[in-house]
Amino acid sequence: MASHDGALPLTGKIALVTGAGRGLGRAFAERLASLGADVAIHGMRENGPAEYGEGTTLTAVAEAVATDHGVRTIRVLGDLTRGDDIERIVETTSRSLGPIDILVHNAGGDIAAAGGKPNPNDAVGIREEDVRAVLDRNLLSTILTCQAVARGMMERRSGRIVTIGSVAAFKGRTQGSIYAVAKAGMTHYTRCLADQLRPYDINVNCIAPGDTRTGRFMGTRSVDQTRLAETGTLDRIATVDEVARVVEVFAGPLGAFVSGQVLRVDGGGQCWPG
Template sequence: MIERNLLATIFTCQAAAEGMMQRRNGRIVTISSTAAFIGRPNSAIYATAKAAAVHYTRCLATQLRPFCINVNSIAPGETRTARFLATREVDENRLMDGGTLDRVALIDEVSRVTEVFVGPLGDFVSGQVIRVDGGAQCWPA
């Protein structure tokens, strides 16, 4: 769990940053999870790895700032991926394509936030984490 969700992030960022540092320019976006911000009794190691990935992103943003490299993270909540659908039982009402925030996110909704970080809107944004969960962590469970 730690290898797949934390170390893979670290090693990938290190590999990508090398060329960016030489060019003195670049954007890195890590993918975390909303699990990083709440206690998860049945997946404590996963949540801990994702929390560490968030903190690593912030540290890396500070480290790479002198090289003009922006480093940010996206923390999706439940997202309608093939793996999610294969491993979870989800109420059909939560699989709608829109119209409510009480549903599972579409992949495009997560990727559009990535576009903000890598596009011109992200020119002066670094060290940030955006939750993409329809405000689920703002409401009581």
């Protein structure tokens, strides 16, 4: 999708992608880089990409994205439930690459305080420490990261913010209930942020993926093999590229007049309001 003068549509733009060492986050970073953006690739741990066999280190991921797409990248480490870490990430990105034009807040997950999925993981039995961990990792991190990046965008009166939610936000469920609540909260925070930032000409949108073929998804679930087809049916598990294409729309020229929206990417698995 080149512009009329031959330049890539995001050439000169600076993007921060959180949780970008593997899975969806890496696909988002790759997509934005392929469109010409320089990218700050965030992770909590340097060896995070190796956890599910999707890479070695965050540094190696950043180097690969730069080499493959001919853009500038940096890797930034930090805990997005801590405001001081987020401020350092934003400052490092701005100093190394430039002011942030695009934020894709992807970091999150249904992860217990001690790691892995909470157990029990239902609405009544989940432990308090796991409730706090899931809410902080998903909802609090979204609020704090968006706040830190939005301030600079408001000063410049431009920018794009894309949050990554989940179809879990739109349906009552026994298992993974606190994760669903956290994603519902971040979805509505996205709408509230879009309303506040509209006078500053900053677009804010949310993508809500369904089941998506990442290393973590495949490594933590029993997967129905009939749903692994990549084309030909809507009743299947999405590829990371199919979700990344929507990031391209919200972050690029095609999304210039779109804000405050929540778009499910689930092959129509949920076809009702929410």
